[in-house]
Amino acid sequence: MNQFDRDAALQQTRQRWRWFLVAFAFVTNASSVFGIETVTVSRDGEQQELSGRILVEAQDGGLLLETPEQIIWTIMPEEIVSRRSDDASFELADRKQLTALTLRELPPGFNVHNTAHYVICYNTSKAYAQWCGALYERLHRAFLNFWKGHGIELTANEPLVAVVFRDKAGYRAYSQPELGEATNSIIGYYSLKSNRIVSYDLTGLEQLRAPGDRTGTMAHISQMLRRPQAERTVATIIHEATHQIAFNSGLQRRFADNPLWLSEGLAIYFESPDLKSRKGWRRIGAVNQFRLRQMRSYLQKRPAGSLTSLIVDDQRFRDSRLANHAYAESWSLCYHLIRTRPQEFKAYLEKIGQKPPLEPTDPEARLAEFKAAFGDDIGLLDKEFVKAIQQWR
Ligand SMILES: [Zn+2]
Numbered sequence: 001m002n003q004f005d006r007d008a009a010l011q012q013t014r015q016r017w018r019w020f021l022v023a024f025a026f027v028t029n030a031s032s033v034f035g036i037e038t039v040t041v042s043r044d045g046e047q048q049e050l051s052g053r054i055l056v057e058a059q060d061g062g063l064l065l066e067t068p069e070q071i072i073w074t075i076m077p078e079e080i081v082s083r084r085s086d087d088a089s090f091e092l093a094d095r096k097q098l099t100a101l102t103l104r105e106l107p108p109g110f111n112v113h114n115t116a117h118y119v120i121c122y123n124t125s126k127a128y129a130q131w132c133g134a135l136y137e138r139l140h141r142a143f144l145n146f147w148k149g150h151g152i153e154l155t156a157n158e159p160l161v162a163v164v165f166r167d168k169a170g171y172r173a174y175s176q177p178e179l180g181e182a183t184n185s186i187i188g189y190y191s192l193k194s195n196r197i198v199s200y201d202l203t204g205l206e207q208l209r210a211p212g213d214r215t216g217t218m219a220h221i222s223q224m225l226r227r228p229q230a231e232r233t234v235a236t237i238i239h240e241a242t243h244q245i246a247f248n249s250g251l252q253r254r255f256a257d258n259p260l261w262l263s264e265g266l267a268i269y270f271e272s273p274d275l276k277s278r279k280g281w282r283r284i285g286a287v288n289q290f291r292l293r294q295m296r297s298y299l300q301k302r303p304a305g306s307l308t309s310l311i312v313d314d315q316r317f318r319d320s321r322l323a324n325h326a327y328a329e330s331w332s333l334c335y336h337l338i339r340t341r342p343q344e345f346k347a348y349l350e351k352i353g354q355k356p357p358l359e360p361t362d363p364e365a366r367l368a369e370f371k372a373a374f375g376d377d378i379g380l381l382d383k384e385f386v387k388a389i390q391q392w393r
Contacts, residue, residue: 039051039065041080062076063080068101072192109123110122120162122165125216135237139241150345155249156248161195162241164199167204187233195254199240202225208224246266252352261310269288269335291331294324295325295332298325307381332385347373
């Protein structure tokens with residue numbers, strides 16, 4: 001399996017979250033709870049004090065709590081040692097506080113590169129951090145402009161945090177607790193919990209290097225990562241950064257029931273930049289040739305109920321034999337709907353974006369939401385969809 005095809009991180013977090021959904025079955029909507037809650041939590045024999053705002057409080061006492069540095073904690077009732085509230089108003093950390101809080105969690109030796117919308121914490125070369133910053137800023141601008149063009153005004157939370165490790169070893173040590181084994185096979189991820197994108201210096205990847213490569217300056221780095229063999233690698237970094245913006249601009253909400261086909265289809269829609277152009281994403285919405293090839297190969301054996309199975313739940317993404325095609329079909333569906341039904345797609349996105357955290361949508365309800373936006377006749381839509389895919393170039 002291609003290591004860049006699946007971003008296990010989003011799923012990993014979701015699996016943990018699914019486990020919580022069971023406990024949170026009877027949820028009290030806590031949006032009316034003001035003030036700051038301080039909870040002492042005991043996990044793996046260690047106690048930790050967390051202060052923040054409660055997003056959800058379950059009937060059994062479980063909590064979804066957001067701390068000022070944008071981390072969302074899922075706390076089980078049995079983990080709570082004590083809790084107290086005060087009525088001070090909750091505020092997210094500003095850039096300076098956020099930087100300090102992030103650095104506290106990283107190994108010593110990290111530096112900070114600030115851009116208009118990002119705090120980039122890195123322990124690799126400054127030039128590489130600058131290359132990342134420029135890439136993220138271009139994506140950020142392109143992403144908001146794209147949706148503006150589709151009648152959706154988004155405002156991104158600021159700043160967003162990116163962590164860039166010098167090498168795979170450091171990245172692995174940091175991400176292991178959250179990703180487990182998946183940390184070995186993915187080169188970067190977006191964490192729904194910490195809200196950060198995490199990756200490592202790609203110029204160290206042997207397969208991307210050519211004889212005589214130097215990576216001392218941004219120009220060298222750009223040259224190296226513009227090569228065709230780097231396309232999928234860079235696409236992965238952008239894919240994860242797209243998830244981060246989507247979840248921080250009002251388009252999607254963290255810990256709400258976002259269908260994976262939608263989250264993934266959107267991230268793939270943006271993942272391939274035009275690195276030859278200074279603006280990077282002049283051609284947003286171009287056909288993603290890599291995913292189109294996968295989709296065409298899937299069409300050879302695609303079962304009749306494929307579209308419905310993609311919509312009703314996220315099972316296909318969790319099965320390693322089916323995941324690649326689920327990603328390809330997700331992109332294809334988003335691409336098709338954005339092109340042929342932009343108004344309906346907008347309405348659907350807005351509906352999904354308003355869902356509260358930790359409220360699961362069952363398969364029937366997911367299908368009903370989809371039909372409410374795009375019409376009852378899934379069979380007809382599917383016919384038209386398959387025909388369209390065959391015409392994409
Ligand atoms: Zn993804």
